[in-house]
Amino acid sequence: MTPHTRPDSPAGDAVEIVRVRKEFGAAVGVADVSLTVGRGEFITLLGPSGCGKSTLLGMIAGFVTPTAGKIIVDGVDLTEVEPYRRDIGMVFQSYALFPHMNVFDNVAFGLKMRRLPKAQIEAEVRRAIEMMKLTGMESRRVRQLSGGQQQRVALARAIVIRPKVLLLDEPLSALDKNLRAQMQVELSDLHRKTGLTTIFVTHDQGEALSLSDRIVVMNRGEVQQVATPIELYRTPANGFVASFIGEINALPKARYERAGEMAALVLPGVGRLTAPARAQWSFNDGAEVQAFLRPEQVRPALPGEAGANLLTGTVAAHIYQGSHTITRVEVPGIGLVETRVTGAEIISAHPVGTPITLSLDIGEAVLIAA
């Protein structure tokens, strides 16, 4: 299939969101969000429900009117343009397939609205249907299709109009787990084949991490961080992002002390944790910081191991997950700390209720000013 990028698309960014704000009465749904999406980029709006991601998507599609701000697509200000004149494709969470039309007519709808010649509609729909592996189902009623097939019809319907941007509103959430993994791969393939600028909304961090070029983490209507999946996981900008992406241990607030090449965290009532100072730890001496550690950055101490960053606590629970085990340890003065180790040996080596010593890899920790 020929690339779906529009031959007439101007240079520059595909989507510019300029200080967009949406208020619902006194409540703020989206608070002054600015964002630029590059041409052909796959960007994900990620956040808990009610964080404003769907509202933002609705404003790009034109179903929600912003209280303030601008939405610019391909250099054209669309803020005042009605939804049906926007040329933005969208896949709805419920798919919103037209129940009174068959598969072909569903996919053809957008082209019919554009009054294309019949032969061209036929050809374009066939290509889209082929691309979404729906060949042979053209005359099926949409109610007769499985969830995965409905999903493909919704995608075919959205891409066949060659949209300037493709919006995906939690399109995988209605599918069961296995199908979801498969559709993730297909979405990724589709994006590669069509090169469509894609804005994807999800609350599932796994989907976001595996699909996106960049992720926009949102909470309470505000953008928390915009970064690549790897940056997001390794260097979260704040406590919310750190806790929202993946599992993480949040240590209590500590005093940051710098001594030459070494840095130390002084935890009241616990002690000092030390590590070689890192460049991004640009805190003043004595600043209040909070350290975040992934479970894989915490491990049980080796027998007889001695060193700076050891903490002793009591095993509270083991959560066996097949390839690995998560162990929760109650550490006095800190609370629950999770460690993640491969295999299941830890369960028999450290039964629940017995003491255990943990070694913390503070050098890999994320420090955030408290």
Next chain:
Amino acid sequence: MTQRRPFFITFLAPAVLTAVILVAAMFEVLQYSVRAFIPGALDVGGFTLDNFTRINRPIYWWVMLDTFYISFLTAIFSLLLSYPVAFALVRARRDWVRSLLVSLSITPLFTGEIVRTFSWMLMLGSDGFINSMLRKLSLIDMPLQIMYTRFGVVVALVQFSMPVMIILLATAISHVDRDCEKAAANLGASPGAVFWHVTLPLTLPGILSGIVVVFAWTMSAFSTPQLIGGGKVLMIANLAYLQGFSVLNLPFAATLSLIALVSALGSLVLMKSATSRIEKRLAIA
């Protein structure tokens, strides 16, 4: 972006026009009810409240009381007879039984009041179906006088009101959480106790709205008391018709019509507040 409302005016205008016509018609009733009656003329006189003071006579009070009494009896008997049918209709295990029950109980709604009244005339007359059957079985020698009695009118009115009552009760019963009944049974309640302590209280809002809807509808009954009552049973609608078309006292007929309207509205308003209070008490609102 300004708010766009496609078709707003186009779709609103006919509805508003219809509402205006309806309000105008009701306003005419109101207008006539405060006009003076000129005997022998269809034209009415000036403004007066005489029509309302005229209501305050025993003969009219009796008609009003009779109307309330008949409506009340109808509502109660309609409830007693409808509940088992509605219960069966919701809880029947087989699909075809449910369909049959729905058809049998709802269809009478659509045959119209004249056909239904006429069919009861055939049932209740002195040579009617019931008397003929009773005589055939030698249970009676003389035909029972059911036509032209209040009893006959209520018998017919109950049957008329049952489809509506059944719809309202069935809706209420279908909303009862079966798990609540199972929980009660699990806690040792017998089927009768489950019904009395769980099902019945939970359907109370439906029962109440059923009673009031039937009460309000029956208050405006016309053809049944007219034909089955045969002039011996006079409800407010019959009195209004008599005043309007026999005495040609349009203002007084308008006053009676207005009173009927206000009574119907009043009982519905009463129901609304009572139901919401009960629903709040049951915490199922």
Next chain:
Amino acid sequence: MRSFAFWSLVTAILAYMTLPTLVVLMTSVNPTEILAFPSEGVSFQWYEKALTYPDFQIAFRNGLIVTGFASTLALIVGSAFAWLVQRYSFRGRGLLEAVLWSPLIIPHFTLGFGFLLLGGAFGLQQGYVMIVLAHMVLVMPFVTRAVYVSLANIDPNLARAAANLGASPFQVLMRIELPLVLPGMAGGWLIAAVLSLTEFTASLYVTGSRTQTLPVAMYNYIREYADPTVSAVSAMLIIVTTLIMFIADRAFGLRRVLAIDTH
């Protein structure tokens, strides 16, 4: 045993509800003018008389005219209003809804009287315009409700999806919403038609001797004569309305339209 007693009770109640209808059907084929139970023989002479009786012929034709106009007008106005209520909130919406629902509560004789007086004020008393308007107002709540229920069952994202694919509001209305509410509209129209065709009390007020509808003609006949002709008319009305309702239920899911949910 308990279950047997319960179903016997239900059967007895249903017998009370349906017996009058059966008696009408029975008497309509009574061979003589004097009714007998059970009847001695079968005759269709009353059907012949009913079908050839001029008053009934005229009344039936009047009824069809009134029903046709009233339920179609109610369909158009009611559907538009249902769409409006479903889609927009606006000032005075509650009041307008209350006024248009009120014919469910207003006694039919009050309503008929009002339209009679209103017709008089415009010199239109006992004319078709007032009859049609009265019937339209009476049946509109049923059409509105049927369409409203159908509209409420449409995923609001369908209209959004269509707009997103380039459909203008008019195209969304014609290509998405209209096809999806068409069954509801048809069901609502049939209910309205049946109710209008059989409406009596309000019609008694607003019709005249030349414009009377079938139920009014039947009422006038019953007051003068006592032969089974009206049984025959009633039987035909019962059969026709039952048939229409049966078809409406099969084709358009009448139970949902009437909001009888049994599950």
